[in-house]
Amino acid sequence: MSKNKAVETENIQNNVVELKNAVIRHQENIVLKDVNVEVAKGEFIYLIGKVGSGKSSLLKALYGEVNVTEGYVFAVGYDLGKIKSKQIPFLRRKMGIIFQDFQLLSDRSVYENLSFVLKATGWKNKKAMDARIREVLTQVDMVHKGYKMPHQLSGGEQQRIGIARALLNEPELILADEPTGNLDPETTNDLMQLLLKISESGKTVIMATHNYGMVDKYKGRILKCEDARLKEESSVEV
Numbered sequence: 001m002s003k004n005k006a007v008e009t010e011n012i013q014n015n016v017v018e019l020k021n022a023v024i025r026h027q028e029n030i031v032l033k034d035v036n037v038e039v040a041k042g043e044f045i046y047l048i049g050k051v052g053s054g055k056s057s058l059l060k061a062l063y064g065e066v067n068v069t070e071g072y073v074f075a076v077g078y079d080l081g082k083i084k085s086k087q088i089p090f091l092r093r094k095m096g097i098i099f100q101d102f103q104l105l106s107d108r109s110v111y112e113n114l115s116f117v118l119k120a121t122g123w124k125n126k127k128a129m130d131a132r133i134r135e136v137l138t139q140v141d142m143v144h145k146g147y148k149m150p151h152q153l154s155g156g157e158q159q160r161i162g163i164a165r166a167l168l169n170e171p172e173l174i175l176a177d178e179p180t181g182n183l184d185p186e187t188t189n190d191l192m193q194l195l196l197k198i199s200e201s202g203k204t205v206i207m208a209t210h211n212y213g214m215v216d217k218y219k220g221r222i223l224k225c226e227d228a229r230l231k232e233e234s235s236v237e238v
């Protein structure tokens, strides 16, 4: 048993994410309360809601950026209410995080952006790293662009690299915060197809978005942040 196993916890229903009576807050300000939700392996979830309704805060609670002080918040084997800061890197190795503004390192190539993450997460064998980088670049259809610098790529291509980076360590869960927020409709469509394909391969995807047209077009489960609560919705008004 690895040293980190000790802080991991079982989920009886085998959920990838589970919140029970959870409260998400910034200091004394409550953003979401009475949050009760279970997310099973392979689900594709849209997280919707107005500006400032708590979508990013909920995602941040799941990746250990916002502390959980009340209720139960579980993700990829970790109880976020009990996790210690030194265990956060291990939590994040089991999830891939995709940001609206891509967050690629601008001073190095696509390949180096990816090898940087592999090295930081304990990979040492150069051949294995090369092979893994080739695999994820193939998955996002960017295998010939490894030598490019981020500024030499379009926004959509940069986000493909953001997705490739998220896939590097075979995460169980992908958290995407407005991943298409900076992209045109056609590129948004292409990236949605890619995220859906990733979800169909068995990964769980939780995506915060304002793009209700997309939510309507590509079916998924819809969770809405509204009035400080997380509600299940059957459809969106476009």
Ligand SMILES: Nc1ncnc2c1ncn2[C@@H]1O[C@H](COP(=O)(O)OP(=O)(O)OP(=O)(O)O)[C@@H](O)[C@H]1O
Binding pocket: 026, 027, 031, 049, 050, 051, 052, 053, 054, 055, 056, 057, 058, 225
């Ligand atoms: N670091 C922080 N410190 C204090 N308050 C914060 C912090 N981050 C967000 N908030 C507040 O928490 C609330 C929820 O913000 P959050 O960013 O989660 O909303 P959101 O639904 O993701 O919004 P958007 O659609 O604009 O991304 C807002 O009132 C915001 O001002």
